[in-house]
Amino acid sequence: MTAISVKGVSHTFETRRAKLRALEEIELEIGENEFVTLVGRSGCGKSTLLRLMAGLLRPTAGRVEIGGHAVTRPRRDVSLMFQRSALLPWRTVIENVMLPVEILRLDRRAHRTRAEQLLALTGLEGFEDRRPNELSGGMQQRVALCRALVHDPSVLLMDEPFAALDALTREELSLELQRIWGEERKTIVFVTHSIQEATLLADRIVVMSPRPGRVARLLTVGADRPRSLGITAHSPELDRVGAELHELLFAREPAELRERSRDR
Amino acid sequence: MSSATATQVDAAPGRSFGAIAVRVLLPALTFVALIGAWWLATIVFDWPSYIVPTPLEVWQEMVDQRSILASNFKTTLWEALLGFALAIAIAIPCAVAIAYSRTLELTVYPTLVALNAIPKIAIAPLLVIWMGFGAGPKIVMVILICFFPIVISTATGIKATPAEITELSRSLSTSTLQDFVRFRFPWSLPYVFVGLKVAIALAVIGAVVGEFVGATKGLGYVIVASGQNANTTLAFAAIVLLSLMSIVLYYAVALLEHVLVPWSEET
Numbered sequence: 001m002t003a004i005s006v007k008g009v010s011h012t013f014e015t016r017r018a019k020l021r022a023l024e025e026i027e028l029e030i031g032e033n034e035f036v037t038l039v040g041r042s043g044c045g046k047s048t049l050l051r052l053m054a055g056l057l058r059p060t061a062g063r064v065e066i067g068g069h070a071v072t073r074p075r076r077d078v079s080l081m082f083q084r085s086a087l088l089p090w091r092t093v094i095e096n097v098m099l100p101v102e103i104l105r106l107d108r109r110a111h112r113t114r115a116e117q118l119l120a121l122t123g124l125e126g127f128e129d130r131r132p133n134e135l136s137g138g139m140q141q142r143v144a145l146c147r148a149l150v151h152d153p154s155v156l157l158m159d160e161p162f163a164a165l166d167a168l169t170r171e172e173l174s175l176e177l178q179r180i181w182g183e184e185r186k187t188i189v190f191v192t193h194s195i196q197e198a199t200l201l202a203d204r205i206v207v208m209s210p211r212p213g214r215v216a217r218l219l220t221v222g223a224d225r226p227r228s229l230g231i232t233a234h235s236p237e238l239d240r241v242g243a244e245l246h247e248l249l250f251a252r253e254p255a256e257l258r259e260r261s262r263d264r
Numbered sequence: 265m266s267s268a269t270a271t272q273v274d275a276a277p278g279r280s281f282g283a284i285a286v287r288v289l290l291p292a293l294t295f296v297a298l299i300g301a302w303w304l305a306t307i308v309f310d311w312p313s314y315i316v317p318t319p320l321e322v323w324q325e326m327v328d329q330r331s332i333l334a335s336n337f338k339t340t341l342w343e344a345l346l347g348f349a350l351a352i353a354i355a356i357p358c359a360v361a362i363a364y365s366r367t368l369e370l371t372v373y374p375t376l377v378a379l380n381a382i383p384k385i386a387i388a389p390l391l392v393i394w395m396g397f398g399a400g401p402k403i404v405m406v407i408l409i410c411f412f413p414i415v416i417s418t419a420t421g422i423k424a425t426p427a428e429i430t431e432l433s434r435s436l437s438t439s440t441l442q443d444f445v446r447f448r449f450p451w452s453l454p455y456v457f458v459g460l461k462v463a464i465a466l467a468v469i470g471a472v473v474g475e476f477v478g479a480t481k482g483l484g485y486v487i488v489a490s491g492q493n494a495n496t497t498l499a500f501a502a503i504v505l506l507s508l509m510s511i512v513l514y515y516a517v518a519l520l521e522h523v524l525v526p527w528s529e530e531t
Contacts, residue, residue, distance in 0.1 A: 056434055073437065080435045086428040089527035090450050103436045103446070133527055 003155060003187040004030040004053060009062035010212075011048055021212035022048045026062070028206060028215060032154075033185040037192055037202040041249060045213025046191045050157050053189060054080055066155060076104060078155040079148035083163050085140040087132040087147075093119065094128040097146045106151055118146040121180060138169035145177070149184060158190045162197065171228070174200050178226045195249065199242045200227050207248050217248055317497040322504060325497045332486075337505055339482040343399055343471040344513070347406020348464060355411050356456070359418030360444075369419075380412040385473050392478040402474030402482070409470035410463035414456070421455025422448050454528030457521040464517045468510045483509075 006028040013020040022045040030036050038046040051057045052064050055074040064071045066078060079100075087096045094115060101111040119125060122142040132140055141161060148156055162170045174197060181188060192198050198205050202221050209216040223237040299319050305311075306318045313321055326333060362369050384405060391401035425448050433443045475484025483502045490498040521528065 051431075054431075054435055056431060074435045076437075078435070080431065082428040082431065084426070084428050086426070086432045088429075088447070088450070090525075099446075100436055103438055103442065131527065 001032040002029050003032040003034065003066065004028075004189070005065045006049070006053070007063050007065065009049075009052060009059045009064060011045070011052060011057065012060045023052075023059075024212040024214055026213070026215055030187060030189065030204075033187055035181060035188045035190070035201055035203045036206060037190045037198040037204075038206045038208060039192060039195070039198040039245065039249070040208030040213070040216075041193065041210055043213075044208040044210035046208050047159055048213065049208075050159050050189060050191050053155075054078060054157050076151070077153045078157060079151075079153040081141075081144055081148045081156065081158045081161045083160045085132065085137075085144040087140055087143055089132055092129050092131055093124065093135070093143050096132065096143055097150050099147060100151045104151060111150055114152070115146065115150050118149055119143075121183070122146055122176065136169075137165050138173060141165065141173060142176075145180070149180075149186075152184075153186070155187045155189070158188065160191055160193070163192070163194075170197070175226060175228050177201065182225070195242055195245050198245060199238050205241070205245065207245065219244060314494050314496050317500055321497050322500045325501045326504070329498060329501065333483075333501060333505060336481055336483050336486050336502070337509070339399070340468070340471050340475065340484065340506070341509055343402040343474070343482065344406055344467040344509070346399075347403040347470060348410055348467040350403065351407045351410035351414060351463060351467075352460070354407065355414035355459075356418055359415045360422060362415070363419045363422035376412065376415060384409050384470065385477075388473055388477040391474070397478050397480055401477075402471050402479070405474035406467050406470035409466045409473075413462040413466070414459040417455045417457075417459025417462075418452060421452025424455060425451045453525045454521075457517070457525060457528065460517050461514065461521070464513045465510060468506060468513065472506060 006026050009023060009026040010021070011023040013022055026049060038049060040046050048057065052059050053066070053071065055071045055078070058072065066075060088099070091099070094112075097115040097119065098108070098111065100106075101108060101115075116128070119128060122145060124139065124142055124146070127135065127139070132143065135143065144161070162173050165173065178201065190197075190201055192201075199221060202219075205219040205221065206215055207217040207219065208214065219241055221237065221241050223235050223241075227235075227238065302316075303319050306316055317325070358372070362373060387408065388401070388405060391404055395401040395404065429447055429451065430443075433447045438446065471482065472484035472487075475482040476488055479485040479488075483506050486502040487499045490496070490502070
């Protein structure tokens with residue numbers, strides 16, 4: 001089953017001075033419960049693509065469909081997670097997790113139990129009544145993850161969620177995300193500019209090239225899960241994908257693409 | 265996941281007894297030192313009390329004139345507080361309107377800046393002509409003085425909501441009202457309090473300026489009247505009381521901030 005399909009999507013940002021072509025003719029199908037990472041250098045439009053899927057932006061051309069319906073506005077079954085936790089400092093951990101339940105007017109009692117289960121799943125048991133500023137960056141992102149999952153969305157869109165964390169916490173959270181994804185099957189689209197993160201997490205990697213943003217290549221990662229940077233890190237499959245990704249990202253832009261960006 | 269629980273979570277710092285003692289003791293000592301210097305100066309320079317009275321004489325005057333001073337203190341306090349409250353009531357809706365409307369920001373904002381540039385004391389005599397000698401012109405003066413810092417800080421605060429918070433709010437399809445009540449307004453509170461703290465310090469000044477120009481009551485009136493009688497000691501007593509009023513009001517607002525916006529100090 002296709003969960004998300006992106007059909008001929010282009011997006012142009014217009015400012016007073018210039019038009020910026022962020023995405024051009026994107027075609028992409030993401031399957032149900034698939035874990036897809038979007039990788040590319042800055043300016044390749046990966047965050048823009050994520051926001052189009054989230055319904056925060058409308059495409060200039062083409063359409064994004066989720067569950068067969070065109071996305072025209074934010075949907076209840078799609079959750080977002082950002083680089084910064086976006087926790088509300090005046091709310092406790094559990095109140096932050098319950099925020100979507102309150103705003104979407106869902107059954108509080110049932111979701112309260114779910115919120116507690118999620119906090120336990122992410123190792124935050126006993127921290128329910130703390131405030132965000134009492135927590136480390138990694139713990140804050142765990143709370144943000146619980147908040148994104150509390151109303152059981154079918155799609156989780158993540159915009160470099162671990163980019164602001166230190167390397168160790170990052171790896172720990174990558175592992176944890178795989179585990180949670182194993183228990184709570186979701187379609188996940190994960191934006192990153194880390195080769196390691198992309199190969200570690202993805203079923204499929206969408207490699208994007210910049211100016212204007214296009215899909216340069218799709219890579220399938222066949223390695224077994226859970227994957228970590230430990231002993232399993234140097235499986236031939238992960239090595240192969242990592243190397244290819246490296247080549248693609250550091251390749252010089254083809255002349256044709258450079259030409260186009262000059263005309264813009 | 266054991267690593268999260270193992271992460272050390274410190275209790276809020278700076279709340280130990282020693283820290284509080286330092287926070288109270290240091291300003292108190294400074295205050296005592298200032299009074300000591302004043303006293304010393306009156307002895308060294310041998311000023312007569314109609315030029316500069318000693319701290320003891322001022323204290324004696326405060327005790328002797330306590331009923332007069334108390335009633336005038338109440339008048340000024342009332343004018344300052346009422347003006348401050350009204351300024352909040354007017355300024356915050358204005359700030360919200362400015363923050364939400366580009367048109368209003370472009371039209372009203374420059375006007376506010378221009379109006380704020382007028383020295384308020386220049387308007388004081390006009391207020392007396394328009395409104396007489398009662399509490400009215402003093403309260404208006406307080407509003408005029410307090411309004412600007414509250415508008416600026418609140419409008420800034422509402423517009424300072426970080427991008428990821430606005431996106432979170434939009435992704436949950438909030439209405440404009442929900443977005444304001446649940447995200448933007450609470451987010452702006454630390455900024456609002458910056459304005460409130462500036463404004464409360466100005467509120468007492470506003471009331472006194474109003475009283476200087478034409479009044480029959482209030483500590484500002486006491487200062488003007490005792491100047492005319494060369495009763496310097498009474499004027500000093502009134503000034504000391506005004507300072508006390510300012511300090512108490514300022515820390516009352518700071519305390520309110522601590523209670524309502526505890527996260528603002530830590531971020």
